Amino acid sequence: MQGNARSGGLRSFLAAATATATTAAAAVTFTLTAGAGQAAALDNGLLRTPPMGFNNWNATHCDASFNESMVKGVADAFVSLGLKDVGYEYVNIDDCWAEPSRNANGDLVPNRTRFPNGIKAVADYVHSKGLKFGIYTSAGTKTCNGGGGFPGALNHEKQDAKLFASWGVDYLKYDNCNNQGVDAQQRYKAMRDALAASGRKIAYSICEWGQTDPKVWTWGEPVGNLWRTTGDISDTWSSMIGKVHINDDLARYAGPGHWNDPDMLEVGNGGMTATEYRTHFSLWAMMAAPLLIGSDIRNATATTTSILKNTDLIAVDQDTLGKQATIVSSSGGKVVYAKQLANGDRAVALLNENSSSATVSTTASAVGLGGSSSYRLKNLWSKATTTTTGSISASVPAHGTVVFRVSRG
Numbered sequence: 001m002q003g004n005a006r007s008g009g010l011r012s013f014l015a016a017a018t019a020t021a022t023t024a025a026a027a028v029t030f031t032l033t034a035g036a037g038q039a040a041a042l043d044n045g046l047l048r049t050p051p052m053g054f055n056n057w058n059a060t061h062c063d064a065s066f067n068e069s070m071v072k073g074v075a076d077a078f079v080s081l082g083l084k085d086v087g088y089e090y091v092n093i094d095d096c097w098a099e100p101s102r103n104a105n106g107d108l109v110p111n112r113t114r115f116p117n118g119i120k121a122v123a124d125y126v127h128s129k130g131l132k133f134g135i136y137t138s139a140g141t142k143t144c145n146g147g148g149g150f151p152g153a154l155n156h157e158k159q160d161a162k163l164f165a166s167w168g169v170d171y172l173k174y175d176n177c178n179n180q181g182v183d184a185q186q187r188y189k190a191m192r193d194a195l196a197a198s199g200r201k202i203a204y205s206i207c208e209w210g211q212t213d214p215k216v217w218t219w220g221e222p223v224g225n226l227w228r229t230t231g232d233i234s235d236t237w238s239s240m241i242g243k244v245h246i247n248d249d250l251a252r253y254a255g256p257g258h259w260n261d262p263d264m265l266e267v268g269n270g271g272m273t274a275t276e277y278r279t280h281f282s283l284w285a286m287m288a289a290p291l292l293i294g295s296d297i298r299n300a301t302a303t304t305t306s307i308l309k310n311t312d313l314i315a316v317d318q319d320t321l322g323k324q325a326t327i328v329s330s331s332g333g334k335v336v337y338a339k340q341l342a343n344g345d346r347a348v349a350l351l352n353e354n355s356s357s358a359t360v361s362t363t364a365s366a367v368g369l370g371g372s373s374s375y376r377l378k379n380l381w382s383k384a385t386t387t388t389t390g391s392i393s394a395s396v397p398a399h400g401t402v403v404f405r406v407s408r409g
Contacts, residue, residue, distance in 0.1 A: 041258060049318040049322065050226070051226070054078070055292045055294060058264055068117060072122065089131050089132050139177065144175055168200075217234075235271030248327060262287065279401040285314065285316045287324050288325075333358070346406045349402070376387070
């Protein structure tokens with residue numbers, strides 16, 4: 001496995017999926033479809049836009065603060081802070097939720113201290129708020145954390161998938177630790193098939209970290225709804241921007257129902273400036289990445305909530321065309337990204353990676369919008385609207401990003 005970015009293992013994210021349970025008899029079917037020049041796609045009807053929600057790992061790791069009360073409190077905060085209203089819906093738990101051993105029937109057992117009422121009770125509470133619930137395990141004999149680790153799902157795929165379905169799980173984040181050297185495709189396809197036979201629609205997040213060859217993004221489309229392209233993110237500028245530079249070369253692999261995942265958001269955890277967090281959020285939206293909050297939103301500041309609730313950028317992330325942004329130009333720490341949107345507009349991000357402010361520029365024709373005498377630019381952070389004959393330019397602060405939605409006049 002990769003070097004341990006998180007106390008004993010690389011984390012991935014639990015992704016989430018439709019909250020509606022099917023009956024036990026109505027097993028979920030996974031249909032493989034293929035478009036021209038594309039690999040067959042996993043069409044389970046889920047995550048046609050990138051998942052939005054929460055995962056506790058970045059905020060808690062395996063600390064005692066990760067428990068039933070926290071998860072319920074996060075679900076409450078989704079509603080009270082208006083996060084549900086702008087699209088956040090998955091409340092996902094990560095590693096350390098289980099007891100160290102399976103029971104006499106071979107089933108996973110929720111940790112009796114953290115979850116005294118069990119996982120189903122928590123899932124039911126999350127569902128009562130109109131939200132969806134996600135869980136975590138690993139495609140190995142043990143998970144990634146908690147001393148010796150907790151039981152993984154390798155060779156228990158069908159049993160665990162059925163148990164998760166019975167609890168009302170909507171999303172599974174499936175990690176890569178303690179995998180015993182078993183071929184990644186074999187391990188992740190086994191769980192795909194187990195979820196399909198579970199009787200419930202469960203979105204499937206592959207957390208293989210892009211570690212082995214062939215790379216997960218080359219085979220992930222018919223297997224999962226999203227796949228981690230990187231190791232674990234940390235709450236620093238260098239870690240965050242490093243994840244961007246791995247993920248931003250992989251745009252051709254992303255699309256409705258199958259997304260590149262550069263890991264969870266760190267917005268609000270305190271290790272970056274507000275400007276850097278706005279860049280973080282901007283670039284995840286441009287990359288059609290999952291927007292999974294990694295901070296304890298029960299204590300969110302006004303600045304944090306204003307970033308997470310930027311509906312203009314959420315619209316860019318959730319655009320139904322499902323295109324990931326590509327790089328238009330990159331020179332001297334000044335990077336221009338463009339993302340095609342379903343209504344014909346372009347989202348354009350002007351990133352300044354330098355330690356001092358800089359002017360970053362491009363043109364409407366360069367981002368794919370030529371042929372008009374005028375263009376409307378909406379700044380998605382300041383909300384100011386201007387017009388231009390073609391030039392797209394801004395003074396961008398150090399480590400900042402200006403994002404425009406560009407429309408033909």
